[in-house]
Amino acid sequence: MNYDENSKIFKALSDSSRLKIIDILSCGERCACDILEYFDFTQPTLSHHMKVLNECGLVEVRKEGLWNYYRLNLNNCNKLTLFMMNLVTETKDCICKDKVKLNSGKGCSLTEF
Template identity: 65%
Template sequence: MEDKFEINSRIFKALGDSNRLKIIDLLSSGEKCACEILKFFDISQSTLSHHMKILSECGLVKCRKEGTWNHYSLNLNNANKSILFFMEIITCLD
């Protein structure tokens, strides 16, 4: 079983890319189809799929398939856990 450091390391690594941060920002306003997300970037569909795979695998993004389209949304539970983890490790409790 992965510990909280390994889990959050994967999440923070995924956030180390500016396009993925922009995707998180877009999804903060609600679920979006891949085609909607793609309109905001000058990247190929396969590159977007790569970014979405990384965000999904680390647990920050959920994917829902509807027909041939993938709809993405933030996994707020995991995002909040990572925020709390980061606050915990940078806060001195003297």
């Protein structure tokens, strides 16, 4: 699991406006002007949010004339979902597996963390 890469994505998603943008784009590609209708901020602020989402790989952009159209990068969104599922689920790749082996099979408890 790539903790550093995914932590950047979670940081991008820590803003409620960006979460809302992801929700809007889950319905399909949208023009920036259509996304802006859901918010009470300016176009430069939307551009900043879209830049952050694009740079972390969750959103793709295409230009058509003067307009920018945004859509989810479903491949990366699915990878993030799988990362999160693996993070909260005990798997063979769990980081604790190595610690348990090092402790000669002793179980771990929450107080050790």
